[in-house]
Amino acid sequence: MGVDYLIDHPCKVKDTLSGDRMIAMIKQRNRGLAIINLMATDGMSEADALNSMIKVQALDGTHQEMRKVSEVLHDTSCLDQLQVNCKSCPASHGEPFGCYRWISYPLSAKAEDWLAYLSKKSAVKGPPRSKSLIFIQEQELDGGRVTGMRTSGPEYFEIRKPRKIVVGGTPFNLKYVNTDQVLNLLFGFERVKSAHALMLLHLSGGLTLQDKEPARGSYEFLTKKTDETGEIKWFVYNLPEAPSDDLSTRNLKEYFKAIFIAYKLDDDLLVNLVS
Numbered sequence: 131m132g133v134d135y136l137i138d139h140p141c142k143v144k145d146t147l148s149g150d151r152m153i154a155m156i157k158q159r160n161r162g163l164a165i166i167n168l169m170a171t172d173g174m175s176e177a178d179a180l181n182s183m184i185k186v187q188a189l190d191g192t193h194q195e196m197r198k199v200s201e202v203l204h205d206t207s208c209l210d211q212l213q214v215n216c217k218s219c220p221a222s223h224g225e226p227f228g229c230y231r232w233i234s235y236p237l238s239a240k241a242e243d244w245l246a247y248l249s250k251k252s253a254v255k256g257p258p259r260s261k262s263l264i265f266i267q268e269q270e271l272d273g274g275r276v277t278g279m280r281t282s283g284p285e286y287f288e289i290r291k292p293r294k295i296v297v298g299g300t301p302f303n304l305k306y307v308n309t310d311q312v313l314n315l316l317f318g319f320e321r322v323k324s325a326h327a328l329m330l331l332h333l334s335g336g337l338t339l340q341d342k343e344p345a346r347g348s349y350e351f352l353t354k355k356t357d358e359t360g361e362i363k364w365f366v367y368n369l370p371e372a373p374s375d376d377l378s379t380r381n382l383k384e385y386f387k388a389i390f391i392a393y394k395l396d397d398d399l400l401v402n403l404v405s
Contacts (some may be wrong), residue, residue, distance in 0.1 A: 142215045186202060242292070258328075277292075331386065336367050
């Protein structure tokens with residue numbers, strides 16, 4: 131269970147299955163394979179594991195149902211044939227169905243501390259780094275579903291109260307945003323389009339714009355854009371993992387990188403805040 135996201139890049143897989151069906155199949159297949167691995171660890175035979183019953187989301191997305199593991203793997207076997215199309219796809223990052231990823235629940239306190247750090251640094255740096263924070267205040271984003279999920283129980287967030295971030299004001303009248311509002315901006319829109327993506331990339335601190343093409347090996351991701359005046363800018367993106375990153379922080383960094391890939395390809399990023 132987590133936040134699902136998909137780079138909406140056209141491909142044969144989505145033409146064959148649709149994005150929603152592809153995601154449902156991947157989830158079913160991953161669930162079936164996880165059960166087989168778990169039961170093998172417990173000493174169960176492969177035949178018994180394949181005949182065991184598991185609860186999975188129906189491929190039409192309307193309900194959950196009990197299925198044999200063997201049936202789940204059979205019904206999703208077309209993924210084996212389709213994944214060859216991912217090898218040369220610019221949205222897959224060289225991985226089978228790499229255009230689709232997810233952020234696992236619960237989101238850790240360490241990950242929220244990292245988001246709060248990014249927000250504080252953005253506030254100090256000012257525009258364009260702080261455009262996300264300005265947008266949150268101008269649009270009066272209040273946390274939306276994120277706040278409701280946090281108060282419903284510990285399965286979604288490790289901490290029960292969002293981190294507060296000073297983003298401006300005076301010593302006697304400080305202005306704040308909190309990580310519920312930042313997460314709302316990250317995940318509260320079904321489609322992350324170009325302008326929204328650019329705000330989030332600046333917030334992450336990984337984006338720099340350069341007048342000349344950077345040297346090979348100096349970046350993780352790169353794209354060239356021409357503005358309305360004809361001026362060329364190189365968009366360089368680096369957001370490396372740190373040894374101290376936990377799973378949630380790594381998930382968030384992967385999400386920002388997917389935003390950059392979608393921005394580079396002029397595609398939307400589709401987001402489903404599953405609750």
